[in-house]
Amino acid sequence: MAAKPTLTNRIVYSFELFEQVLARGGTLTIVVALLALSWLNSPWAASWLYLWENPLTITFGKFSIAKPIGFWVQQVLLALFYLALGLELKRVLRVGELKERPDMLFAIAAALGGMLIPAALYLYLAPAAAQAGWSVVATAEAAAVLALLALASNSLSLSLRVFLSSTAIMQGIASLLLSVILYTSIQNLLALSVATGVFGLLVVLRALRNRSMWLYLLLGLVMLVSFLLAGVQGAVAGVLLALVIPIHSRVLEEDFVTTTDTIMGQLHALRMMKRPEPGEEIEEDFQAAAHTLRVNCTESLSPLRRLQRKLLPWAAYLSLPLFALAYVPFAYNSFAWRDLLGPVPMGIFVSLVLGKPLGMLLFAWLASLTGIVRIPASVHWGQLTGGTLLMGAGFMLSLFQGQQVFSATEQLTLVKISIYAASAVAGLLGLLVLAVAGKTKDLPHTQV
Incomplete structure (x- = not known):
């Protein structure tokens, strides 16, 4: 089966x-x-x-x-x-x-x-x-x-x-x-000012095309705590x-498609050269190609x-x-x-x-x-x-x-x-x- x-x-x-x-x-x-x-x-x-x-x-x-x-x-x-x-x-x-x-x-x-x-x-x-x-x-x-x-x-x-x-x-x-x-009802004006400033910094990072997800999340956490302290x-x-x-x-659609086609073509060429028996896999080549595709896919996601x-x-x-x-x-x-x-x-x-x-x-x-x-x-x-x-x-x-x-x-x-x-x-x-x-x-x- x-x-x-x-x-x-x-x-x-x-x-x-x-x-x-x-x-x-x-x-x-x-x-x-x-x-x-x-x-x-x-x-x-x-x-x-x-x-x-x-x-x-x-x-x-x-x-x-x-x-x-x-x-x-x-x-x-x-x-x-x-x-x-x-x-x-x-x-x-x-x-x-x-x-x-x-x-x-x-x-x-x-x-x-x-x-x-x-x-x-x-x-x-x-x-x-x-x-x-x-x-x-x-x-x-x-x-x-x-x-x-x-x-x-x-x-x-x-x-x-x-x-x-x-x-x-x-x-x-x-x-x-x-x-x-x-x-x-605002309870802490200083905390509200901090939250507002952090949001302004996030807007600046976005305008500068910063893509560090951890930086966005860290600043978002600071903004969250500041809002809570302010009573928001x-x-x-x-x-x-x-x-x-x-x-x-940051990756163009054309580059992603071309790169993916190239990697799959290389894997197909390796199979043709090594000619594995039916049911047999070229494990190392297959896993290496899968890992490369995974890295490329992660990088290509917004x-x-x-x-x-x-x-x-x-x-x-x-x-x-x-x-x-x-x-x-x-x-x-x-x-x-x-x-x-x-x-x-x-x-x-x-x-x-x-x-x-x-x-x-x-x-x-x-x-x-x-x-x-x-x-x-x-x-x-x-x-x-x-x-x-x-x-x-x-x-x-x-x-x-x-x-x-x-x-x-x-x-x-x-x-x-x-x-x-x-x-x-x-x-x-x-x-x-x-x-x-x-x-x-x-x-x-x-x-x-």
């Missing part, structure tokens, strides 16, 4: 890898969230509380931060997740599937509608004391969307998947930055670092793709699941069911389930009337309707925003439950509409 081939014989594009890893991470996060709920409501609930409230101190020069472990999960590990999201969005918009202006503008218009309409609906329904909660419904999460799309069908249009993933990332990053700008969410450092990572390779390839599994399989373990649970006996009908929980539920898809579809339709945008290839409005419904199911980043706004209030448990309920309803409705809308084949993939 022939051995199962282990080599890939087709080009695998960046989005496919991003989609696979993030969808698996989203699925793992849902499983961990259910386990966390069981843990907190079990006889071992005290161990859960002890784990996340246990302090951990990190020292940076003469400054030090002593915070619970849960704080580091929220501020540091989610910074890693936002870095991975920022890298993917930069790739998609600069050289990827949305690099053409009509495609980019269509996605931006839909993302804007998916923020403004649910935020406006929430502000209309919520009391004045809870107005800052608009960020809970303005955000979206690509991991949950991609995990649900994987359940919908493997044959759904690539264009639809890219569009939904990209608009979710846009909403997640934009809502984060807006909430930080509007509601952050660590996720901002992840977004800003993604902005400056170089996206282009810094953005190298960093994304290394960090994405950590972001998907560590950051989100640990955040779910630390912040998803709530005690079943800590609320009254009638309180779920209050203006804040209902505002969140209605805004995520109805406001988000209506906003995305409305703004996408209005943008299409201008003639300067382009609906994704092989996607029809029925699929867009189902996909935009799924956008209300991104419970992790909504919960992240909810933690920032309601952490010191009695509303937090109600906010959590309303987010989970909205995610479940939006996810089920989206999958149902996608099943009814049918499936279409994608056009040939010809991205850079």
Whole structure:
């Protein structure tokens, strides 16, 4: 029986890898969230509380931060997740599937509608004391969307998947930055100055075409710690670092193809000269050629793709699941069911389930009337309707925003439950509409 081939014989594009890893991470996060709920409501609930409230101190020069472990999960590990999201969005918009202006503008218009309409609906329904909660419904999460799309069908249009993933990332990053700008109270101006200076240095390094990945990461870490000392969410450092990572390779495509063809020609010539018996390999020549190709491939990858390839599994399989373990649970006996009908929980539920898809579809339709945008290839409005419904199911980043706004209030448990309920309803409705809308084949993939 022939051995199962282990080599890939087709080009695998960046989005496919991003989609696979993030969808698996989203699925793992849902499983961990259910386990966390069981843990907190079990006889071992005290161990859960002890784990996340246990302090951990990190020292940076003469400054030090002593915070619970849960704080580091929220501020540091989610910074890693936002870095991975920022890298993917930069790739998609600069050289990827949305690099053409009509495609980019269509996605931006839909993302804007998916923020403004649910935020406006929430502000209309919520009391004045809870107005800052608009960020809970303005955000979206690509991991949950991609995990649900994987359940919908493997044959759904690539264009639809890219569009939904990209608009979710846009909403997640934009809502984060807006909430930080509007509601952050600076605790240390010196630390904020250091963080700003480090970002300026990163911009200069990018302008000088510096490609030392370790230097970017080291300065990014300094920027992260400085932001934390200043009282700014660590996720901002992840977004800003993604902005400056170089996206282009220093190796020309023609040189890569020519060099690869030359090496393969040399290996083929060696086989012809040595004429190995059937089943016999010229091991040393074969391994030397494979190693040379590997070195050339690594050198040919852009810094953005190298960093994304290394960090994405950590972001998907560590950051989100640990955040779910630390912040998803709530005690079943800590609320009254009638309180779920209050203006804040209902505002969140209605805004995520109805406001988000209506906003995305409305703004996408209005943008299409201008003639300067382009609906994704092989996607029809029925699929867009189902996909935009799924956008209300991104419970992790909504919960992240909810933690920032309601952490010191009695509303937090109600906010959590309303987010989970909205995610479940939006996810089920989206999958149902996608099943009814049918499936279409994608056009040939010809991205850079």
